[in-house]
Amino acid sequence: MLIDLKGKTVLVTGASSGIGRQIAIELGAAGAAVAVHYNLHEDEAIELAAETGNGSKAFKADLGIAQAAGDLFDTVVEEYGQVDVLVNNAGIFEPCPVESPKEEWLESWNRTLAVNLTSTGILCRAAINHFVEKGGGRIVNIASRAAFRGETRDYLAYAASKGGMVSLSRSIARSFGKKGVKSFVIAPGFVRTPMAEAVIDEEVVVRTELALGEMTTPGDIAPLVVLMASGKLDHATGSTVDINAGSYMR
Numbered sequence: 001m002l003i004d005l006k007g008k009t010v011l012v013t014g015a016s017s018g019i020g021r022q023i024a025i026e027l028g029a030a031g032a033a034v035a036v037h038y039n040l041h042e043d044e045a046i047e048l049a050a051e052t053g054n055g056s057k058a059f060k061a062d063l064g065i066a067q068a069a070g071d072l073f074d075t076v077v078e079e080y081g082q083v084d085v086l087v088n089n090a091g092i093f094e095p096c097p098v099e100s101p102k103e104e105w106l107e108s109w110n111r112t113l114a115v116n117l118t119s120t121g122i123l124c125r126a127a128i129n130h131f132v133e134k135g136g137g138r139i140v141n142i143a144s145r146a147a148f149r150g151e152t153r154d155y156l157a158y159a160a161s162k163g164g165m166v167s168l169s170r171s172i173a174r175s176f177g178k179k180g181v182k183s184f185v186i187a188p189g190f191v192r193t194p195m196a197e198a199v200i201d202e203e204v205v206v207r208t209e210l211a212l213g214e215m216t217t218p219g220d221i222a223p224l225v226v227l228m229a230s231g232k233l234d235h236a237t238g239s240t241v242d243i244n245a246g247s248y249m250r
């Protein structure tokens with residue numbers, strides 16, 4: 001199957017690292033211009049945009065700030081004239097035990113919801129309006145196994161944010177399909193990236209959690225994003241694909 005994304009513009013949030021980085025590389029290899037979003041890792045994003053080619057460029061925004069999320073979409077549209085696909089991938093995974101002081105817990109909850117869910121909502125809103133006006137477009141939301149299985153005790157906010165992404169995505173698919181807007185979710189289990197490496201022992205995870213004998217990598221996620229972006233999966237709009245090495249089967 002040949003996938004040609006030449007002439008398409010894709011905004012990938014959190015493309016400076018891990019899963020987002022690989023998504024940008026593979027979209028670029030399929031011919032897309034990628035708006036490589038980053039927050040702190042500017043050098044990595046600029047380098048990646050150059051490597052991705054097709055007119056790809058780096059765009060900074062702190063997605064913990066609502067205004068910045070809204071501005072990001074507008075800036076990318078201004079730069080390219082249009083966006084065809086939005087990939088909401090940026091996210092944080094920070095522990096916040098229920099035993100923490102109330103203010104600390106709430107700060108962490110709000111930070112997690114702001115980056116993982118509110119920014120996704122803001123970007124989806126902007127994308128829906130843009131897509132309806134231009135006759136269609138696609139959204140891919142990178143959620144998590146945690147949305148369905150739940151997460152461990154210190155990551156309640158993370159699981160809640162990812163559950164929110166799933167219901168948001170389904171609502172978009174139901175409501176705007178006839179206007180040409182398609183919306184998909186990918187729900188990874190642990191993936192070998194800086195986020196997972198900070199909290200897991202890979203050998204233990206493979207031995208105790210996975211059906212497969214090896215850890216999932218960003219290269220196991222990115223091809224599906226390319227397929228979703230291409231339109232070849234449009235009749236799966238609203239659906240979620242689990243990529244978790246058989247660690248959790250719904």
Ligand SMILES: NC(=O)c1ccc[n+]([C@@H]2O[C@H](COP(=O)([O-])OP(=O)(O)OC[C@H]3O[C@@H](n4cnc5c(N)ncnc54)[C@H](OP(=O)(O)O)[C@@H]3O)[C@@H](O)[C@H]2O)c1
Pocket residue numbers: 013014015016017018019020037038039040041042061062063064089090091092093115142143144145187188189190191192193194195196
């Ligand atoms: N790795 C896993 O095991 C796993 C499992 C399930 C789901 N996921 C999901 O997959 C997505 C990517 O995760 P990853 O493992 O690739 O993580 P990662 O390597 O830690 O990368 C996270 C990305 O999000 C960006 N980001 C973080 N905070 C931000 C903020 N305040 N504003 C804007 N951007 C921000 C980072 O940008 P800068 O570095 O430039 O600041 C970076 O590009 C996340 O949504 C995560 O929840 C990951």
